[in-house]
Amino acid sequence: METALQQSAATAGGGMRPAGAATTVKKARQELELEQERELRFPQAAAAADQGGLDEELRRGPWTVDEDLTLINYIADHGEGRWNALARAAGLKRTGKSCRLRWLNYLRPDVKRGDFTADEQLLILDLHSRWGNRWSKIAAHLPGRTDNEIKNYWRTRVQKHAKQLNCDVNSKRFKDAMRFLWMPRLAERAATAAHQPQPQHVAAACNNVLVAAAAAANSSSCCWSSPRSSAVTTAACSGSSSCSSLTSESAHNDDDGARPHAAAVLAAAAAATGDDDYWGAVTTTMQQNHHQQQQQNEQFDFWSTASALQHLTTAAADQDLTGWVQGFSDDGILSGSSSDSLWSLDDIWRMQ
């Protein structure tokens, strides 16, 4: 096994080798230590794993370090693709699918591990509200994150919150809860965490969150519609760069016709350009608006607006949530003081 590592390390220096292979070798070396520890602790399991090489049966279940190294070395030398052929050529007793999955979700050098940041969570929530369970599409906008990881995040964290609120994750009520409470708070959390200029895609997502929250608050279909919602929208539109590009056409589309509909502009942009180009459209819109803002010598402070809107949306939402959360036990909601806990004690008291 060490031979494989040495070979891998030796070839890392030159030749046609995918970028980041050296990092992968380092990771594999760390895993080797873990594997050796496992072998000491579970000698029978290790022996069973070795048995896999004796027959021609396809192996299943957890990957061993040997298999990982084999796959890493092979891909380092020959590149990805043709997974079934790759599995055979590399001598792996695995299906091509299994190899592909192992590489993409775990062994790939640029795979980012660890908790999702507030930025990433915000992006996931926003993109999921737009695309649904299109995990791979969502993952494409989170560098280093895999569709599997995002899917797991959604199924564990997000659905857990839905369960806490005693509603279905696909219900309008929970979606509104995300828009009004969770996402603005994530935006605020991201702002305080970073406190610096955000990457464009994150800024676009945050902006979108706030505009959508305002639009939802202003919509008659929103289950939390409230007298304060117009104030929310006003706040969003006065602060949001997207709103400055509102067209008369989108205004006509509004039910009340009194105020341009920010979300409609984004939706129109998405519809006009095709869904895949949504972010391009949003980015372009933001760039244009930023330019306009500069011309007007008005420096738009997105993050302070985010914070201000968060208070407004929370207040608007809280007003109409009376009764909804009644019956929640403190155990269910408040036990988790983890970073991803949704509802504060304050929320509960105000909502009662």
Place this chain on the structure above:
DNA sequence: AACCGCCGCAACCGCCGCTGT
């Protein structure tokens, strides 16, 4: 310390669409 239940994650499964023959 032992047991139990829950949670998170890695891996598998089945389906679907694409491509080559």
Place this chain on the structure above:
DNA sequence: CACAGCGGCGGTTGCGGCGGT
């Protein structure tokens, strides 16, 4: 055009770790 093989995607499952009792 039909078929087979393959890759990609979303849903599901099983296992290990961890916290509570």
